[in-house]
Amino acid sequence: MTADWTGALARADAHAPFLSRAMGRLPDLVALLAAGEGEAALAWAKAQGEGIEDVGVALRRERLALALALAVGDLAGAFPVARVTGELSAFADRAMDAAIAEAIRRRVPDAEPAGFLALALGKHGACELNYSSDIDPILLYDPALLPRRERDDPGEAAERVARALMETLARTTDEGYVFRVDLRLRPASEVSPLAIPIEAALTHYESSALAWERAAFIRARACAGDVAAGEQFLAAIRPFVWRKSLDFGAIAEIGRLTAQIRSNTRQAWTVGPNFDLKKGRGGIREIEFYAQTHQLIHGGRNPALRLRGTRASLDALAEAGIIPADDALLLGDSYDRLRTLEHRLQMVADQQTHALPSDWAAIEEVAKLEGLPDSDTLLSEITRITQGVGERYDALIASTGPGEGRAAPAMPASNAPVTDELASLGFADPEELARRIDGWRSGKLRALRSDAARMAFEAIQPALLAGFAKAPEPEQALLRWERLLANLPTAINLFNLLEARPALVQLLARILSLAPPLADELARRADLLDPLIDQSAFALPGDVNALIAEFARGESDDDYERVLDRVRRRVGEKRFALGVQLIEGATDPLEISAALARVAEAAIRVLTDAALIEFERNHGRIPGSELVILGLGRMGGGALTHASDLDLVYLFTGDFAGESDGRRPLGASAYYNRLCQRVTGALSVPTAEGALYEVDTRLRPSGDQGPLAVSFDSFARYQREQAWTWEHMALCRGRPLYGSVEARVELCEIVTGVLTASRDPAKLRADVIEMRRTMAQHKPGKGPLDVKLARGGLVDVEFIVHYLQLREGTALLPRLGEAIPVLVAKGLLPETMIAAHGALARMLIAARLLAPDAQEPHAAACAVLAKACGCGDWEAVLAGLAQARGAVAAVWRDLFGEDLEID
Numbered sequence: 001m002t003a004d005w006t007g008a009l010a011r012a013d014a015h016a017p018f019l020s021r022a023m024g025r026l027p028d029l030v031a032l033l034a035a036g037e038g039e040a041a042l043a044w045a046k047a048q049g050e051g052i053e054d055v056g057v058a059l060r061r062e063r064l065a066l067a068l069a070l071a072v073g074d075l076a077g078a079f080p081v082a083r084v085t086g087e088l089s090a091f092a093d094r095a096m097d098a099a100i101a102e103a104i105r106r107r108v109p110d111a112e113p114a115g116f117l118a119l120a121l122g123k124h125g126a127c128e129l130n131y132s133s134d135i136d137p138i139l140l141y142d143p144a145l146l147p148r149r150e151r152d153d154p155g156e157a158a159e160r161v162a163r164a165l166m167e168t169l170a171r172t173t174d175e176g177y178v179f180r181v182d183l184r185l186r187p188a189s190e191v192s193p194l195a196i197p198i199e200a201a202l203t204h205y206e207s208s209a210l211a212w213e214r215a216a217f218i219r220a221r222a223c224a225g226d227v228a229a230g231e232q233f234l235a236a237i238r239p240f241v242w243r244k245s246l247d248f249g250a251i252a253e254i255g256r257l258t259a260q261i262r263s264n265t266r267q268a269w270t271v272g273p274n275f276d277l278k279k280g281r282g283g284i285r286e287i288e289f290y291a292q293t294h295q296l297i298h299g300g301r302n303p304a305l306r307l308r309g310t311r312a313s314l315d316a317l318a319e320a321g322i323i324p325a326d327d328a329l330l331l332g333d334s335y336d337r338l339r340t341l342e343h344r345l346q347m348v349a350d351q352q353t354h355a356l357p358s359d360w361a362a363i364e365e366v367a368k369l370e371g372l373p374d375s376d377t378l379l380s381e382i383t384r385i386t387q388g389v390g391e392r393y394d395a396l397i398a399s400t401g402p403g404e405g406r407a408a409p410a411m412p413a414s415n416a417p418v419t420d421e422l423a424s425l426g427f428a429d430p431e432e433l434a435r436r437i438d439g440w441r442s443g444k445l446r447a448l449r450s451d452a453a454r455m456a457f458e459a460i461q462p463a464l465l466a467g468f469a470k471a472p473e474p475e476q477a478l479l480r481w482e483r484l485l486a487n488l489p490t491a492i493n494l495f496n497l498l499e500a501r502p503a504l505v506q507l508l509a510r511i512l513s514l515a516p517p518l519a520d521e522l523a524r525r526a527d528l529l530d531p532l533i534d535q536s537a538f539a540l541p542g543d544v545n546a547l548i549a550e551f552a553r554g555e556s557d558d559d560y561e562r563v564l565d566r567v568r569r570r571v572g573e574k575r576f577a578l579g580v581q582l583i584e585g586a587t588d589p590l591e592i593s594a595a596l597a598r599v600a601e602a603a604i605r606v607l608t609d610a611a612l613i614e615f616e617r618n619h620g621r622i623p624g625s626e627l628v629i630l631g632l633g634r635m636g637g638g639a640l641t642h643a644s645d646l647d648l649v650y651l652f653t654g655d656f657a658g659e660s661d662g663r664r665p666l667g668a669s670a671y672y673n674r675l676c677q678r679v680t681g682a683l684s685v686p687t688a689e690g691a692l693y694e695v696d697t698r699l700r701p702s703g704d705q706g707p708l709a710v711s712f713d714s715f716a717r718y719q720r721e722q723a724w725t726w727e728h729m730a731l732c733r734g735r736p737l738y739g740s741v742e743a744r745v746e747l748c749e750i751v752t753g754v755l756t757a758s759r760d761p762a763k764l765r766a767d768v769i770e771m772r773r774t775m776a777q778h779k780p781g782k783g784p785l786d787v788k789l790a791r792g793g794l795v796d797v798e799f800i801v802h803y804l805q806l807r808e809g810t811a812l813l814p815r816l817g818e819a820i821p822v823l824v825a826k827g828l829l830p831e832t833m834i835a836a837h838g839a840l841a842r843m844l845i846a847a848r849l850l851a852p853d854a855q856e857p858h859a860a861a862c863a864v865l866a867k868a869c870g871c872g873d874w875e876a877v878l879a880g881l882a883q884a885r886g887a888v889a890a891v892w893r894d895l896f897g898e899d900l901e902i903d
Contacts, residue, residue, distance in 0.1 A: 005036045007371070008075035015369035018350040022068040029065055038078045041069040042087070055102040056168045059095045060175035066091055071131065071347050074340070075369070081340050082311070088129040092120070095169060095178050096137065096224035103164035107157065108147040115145025116161055116195070117230040120223035121185055121216050126308040128339070132346035132353075134180035138187075138220075139165070139195040142229060155193060162194035180352065185216060198233055205237045215292050217241045218299075219308040238555070242300040244569065245493050245527030248500035249456075271383040273363065277342050278354035282386030284342065286393040287335045290314075293396060294322055301530065303555060310335055321536065327392055334385045341382065344370050356382075425469035433478070437461075440485065447491035456495035463505050464498065471509035472860025480512040480519040487523045494526045501533050510583060514861050515849045517642055518579045521572065524690055528576040537577045538586050540595050547574075547602035552609075563610040564682060567603050568689035574599045579642055579849050585867040589845035590817065590838065596640035600693065601737055604629060604646070607682040608738050615675050620662025622671055625654030627709075628739035628747055629679075632699050636733040636814045639841065641848040645694035646683065649701075649734075650676040650709035653743050672709035680708075699730050712750065719754040725767035729802040731755060735814040756809035768803045769896055772796070783854030785847050787840045791900040792885030792892075794840050797833070800891055804828050817841070833891060836884035842869045843881060 009030065012019040023030050032041040045065035049058030070087055073079035079087075101113040118137040123129050139162050143154035146161075162183075169178040183194055187204040196204075205213070218241065222230025271280075278284045291313040299305040302320060307313045311332045318328035344366050345353050357363050360375060367378040422430035441457065443449050448457055471477040485491055498505055508529065512519045522528055531537045541547055551567050558566070578595055581587040608629065633647035634640050650672065658668040666674065684695045701710055701718040710718070719731065734751050736744040772795070781790035788794045801819055805811055811822035820837055823829040846868035847854065850861045857865070862874040871877045882902075889900040 003036065003038070003073075003076040003078035005033055005038075005072070005076045005078070008072045008077075009034060011075055011369050011371060012072055012347070015365045016071075016347045016349075019068060019071055019347055022064055026065055026068055029068060033069065033072045033076075036078075038069075038073045038076075041073070042066070045069040046091075055098050056171070056173070056178070057175055059098060059168070059178045060173065063091065063095070063178050064176055067131070067350070071343075074131075074343060075371070081336050081343070082128075084131065084343065085123070085128040085339070088131065088133070089120075089124055089127040092124055092129055092135050092179060093223045096120075096135070096165070099165045099168040099178075100161065100225040102168060103161040104147055106164055107149060107152070107160060111147030114147065114226055115142040115229070116158065117141070117225035117227065117233075118223055119220050119230055119234070121220050123219075124223070125219035125221050126310065128309060130339075130346060130352065131343035132350050134182045134352060135169075136182045136185045137223070138185060138201070139183065140198045140201055140230070140233065141195050142198050142226070145226070145229075155197075158195035158197075159193050166194075185213075187213075198229065202233070202236055205240045209240060214241055214296060215289075218292050218295055218306075221308065235555075242303075242306060243296075243493075244300045246301065246497055246530040246533065247297050247493055248496040249492060271379050271386060272356070273358050273360065274355050275382070276355040277338050277345070277382070280386065282388070282390030282393065284335065284338050284354070287314075287331050287338075287389055290331060290389075290393050290396055291317065298322055303553065321534065330388055331392065334389050337381075337385060341366075341370065341378075422465065425466060427469060427474060436478075436482070440482070445482075445485045447485045447488040450490075450492075453490065453492050453495070456492050456499070460495050460498045460505070463502055467505035467509045468512075470506065471513040472863075473513040473858055474509075476858075477509045477512040480516075480523070481508075484512075484519070484523045484526060488526055491526065494529070497529060497533070504529060504532060507532065507580070507584075511580065514583050514864055515579060517849055517852055518576060518583070521576055525572060528573060531573050531577055532580060538581055538584070540581075540587060540591060541574055541578075541599060544598050544601050544605070547598060548605050551602055551606045560610055560614045561687065564607065564685075564687050565689040567606055567610075568687060568692050571599055571603050571692060572690065575642060582846060582849055582868060583864055585864065589842040589868050590639075593639040593641060593841070593845045596642070596644070597635060597638040600635060600640055600646060601631075603692065604631075604648075604683065604737050608679050611678045611682045612675065615678055616662065618662055618664045619666050619671060619674075620660045622652075622654060622658045622660045622668055625652055625658050625668060626740060626743055627652055627672060627675060627679075628712075628743045629737045630747060630751075631735045631737040632730050632733055633696075634733075635737070636735040638735065638815050639817070641845050643848045643852065645696050647696050647699050647730075648680075648737075649697065649699060649715075650679070651712055651715050651747065652709055653712050653739075653746070656711045656713065668711070669707060669709075673707055676709045699727070712746065716750045716754070719750070720757065723754075725764060725806075726771050728754060728806055729768075729771075729799070732802045732805050732812065733814045733816075752812060755806060755812055759806065761807055764803065764807055765896065768799055769898065772799050781854070783851075784856060785843065785851050786854040787843045787847070787881060787885075790885070790903075792888045792902045794837075794844060796888050796892055796900070797837050797840065800829070800833075800888070800895060803895065829891065830887070832887040836887040839869065839880050839884040840888075843877070 009023070013023060014020075029041055029044055032044060045068070046062060048065045049062040052058035052061070066087065070079060070084050074081070074084050096118050100116055100118065104111055104113045104116065117140050119125070119140065120135070120137055122136045123133060124135045124137070129135070139158075141154070141158040141161070146154055146157055148154060148157035166181050166183075170181045171177065183189065186192055186194070186196060187201055187209070217234075217237065220234060222228075222234060276283060288310050291310050294317050295305050295307075295313055298317075298320070305313065305316050305320060305322075307316055314323070314328040314332045314335075317323045318325040342354055345356070347369065348366065357366065363375040363378065367373070367375045370378065372378050419430045419434050422433050427433050440448050441454055448454055468474050468477045468481070488494070498508070511522065551570050554562065554566050575596065578587075578592050578599075582589060582592050608627070612627065628651045630636070630649040630651060631647065632649060634644045635646045635648070652668065652672045654668070656668055660666050660671050680695045680697065683693050684691065697708060698704055700706055700708065701715060701723070719727070731751055731754060736747050739747070775795065776791065779789055781788075781793070786793070798816065801816055801823065804823055805819065808826075808828065810826060811819045811828075813819040813822065816837060820829060820833055824831050824834060843865070846865050850865050851857045856862065862877070866872065866874050866877045869877050869880065871880055885902050889902050892898060892900055
């Protein structure tokens, strides 16, 4: 669309008295605008304060010229609303910075401004300032750095700076004003000084801040003064703003604020005279609240949502699949249009107004200023926009929490639930359960000691008890629920989540009933339920590279400890979601096993990188050398269970005699052994987010007696000259997990060379038989469902496969599920081994969650196991396992001439 500069100037002169007066004062600027030189006009406007010593005068002249240039460019269609608000916000930054420097130098003329800063909040923080807006900064200072006279108290000096700053910006003179300044968003504004010490502000936000302050800080940024100190402050309070768990309580908080705003503007809900474009139903604030509510809920878990701009936030929420793309587009377009119309209201008289005029003639003037034919056209457009916004916002607020029109659930006269109701739900001992629940709420559990927590629990109690009553094992579910509450310092977020997503109650009951390992994880981290609100949690995770990108994504200032915490948190969520998929029968256990291995490999890669970076700070690198990690066992075979540890071997390339180039140099052996200790710790040491994996390095050359890391040359020599047969069998599932492509290829060549070396078939056979016999004596099966150690189980499958791989030097694939079909195709195994391995592997993977003690579980868990194994019922499972073990025993007999004892 071609910009209409002539029409814009004419409409400004005819319908906006403030712009008309500015045009009379700035004829040179009008000439540039009339010529269509929009960028030149902006540059001219920004230069109006140059060379003027009086900072207040300089800023006022720049502000007037900028206001006219932006207004006419806006009216002409040359400057979109984002450009207008961005330029106004940038000017506010410049003005605030100049005012701070000028205020400090009034008292200390030669001082370099330091130790005083302004945080921009609201639209200023989001770079979305109104055409005629106040600014809402928070002023902070560092008593040790703020320049002051020797006799000045730091607090008094900071107060003088704040008052001088406000005078420079807000006082109206013959030149006008710069910005109205509102400091009421500062902590405890009714009693606190205008400028607050940084440490005092930190204490406030860490201990006593109110709910609305979280939303305010979504858009906060350091805008002027000591910006670096401001950014450090915002980083320090990040946990206050962005909570790690989903925070559905944010909906209730925003809902209460909405109800208050709507009650104050109810008389102007109908679009017409006095309708408020900002506070009215479906107005600007509801679009902002819509975005901020979702950001508060999800932003702690997804840093990509931590954006300041409203439209950018809506787009990010749609990209993350949290809101529909169509809603993001409608709300974003509506926001831009309402902001444009808001600017028209403010251009008329340079007033901070958001409401349509009270009389029809004035509304007509606003419509004409916008270039619309009449007021009816303007009001029809506003009605259409606000109706669409209001419908979507109402749906959000109504989705959960005590929003408008909904009262928080009242506490019953007696805290004990009605025994008859519990009996009607089918609980075996309703009187005992009533006493237990009454005990929870009477202070027995710290998670329910606050009034807010008890009220939140009351809201979900009926649905929770009904869900537990339908659980496969209600008593078991309740017992584990009680244990979960006992471990939580607070459960309000959990209760809010269950109220917001009632379907999670039934799923929670099934988890607590069926899967003891998942129930134990929930007792440590209730926020593991958070990802389950999204159906994407029931999809398999992506490939290793996609997982690496997800695990590595964090804050720009994340340190080593935060990286460890982040990876533990995200891995825990993936493992938990995969466990839920298994008990829900949503995914083949073999696919879950492969996904668990991908998650572990991504964690190894990200955490090893982090440990290496941290280690190099002191010790540097060894030129021409690098760390390589070899996975063995189920990790090497890409088929983990929820109970698997990581069998790792640490190796390094290059010269054994090398030395690192850091400030604390180490020889190669010491360097890599210390580094690998750090890597093992990164993978296994519990942090605030819990533990991650057990790491087993006993399969390295010489076992526990050997060094933790060895060179490629030493590894190759050991494997060729000293390794036992069982070590070569373990190497059959060797797979490089970390290292450059070149190093991985070199390691694979070493492994292949070892595995294909000529060997005595008779000795190999004897070694295999003896090793399995010894293992059976010392590690018998733990129960009837121990399909790993029982004879005819997975260990026997592994021994058979590795024996043939070493004897024939073929099918050297680390994944058993890939190696077995190759051996079948070569006529070395019967086809029955494919089905036997699949049946045994599925049972192992599922039983690790549903029957971790290898004993037959209760009937409901048996039914889930049957589904996981692809069987119709439990009898079919037992028959299938017997058939699989029989097939394995038959192969063992053919290969080794032994009959296995199959019970």
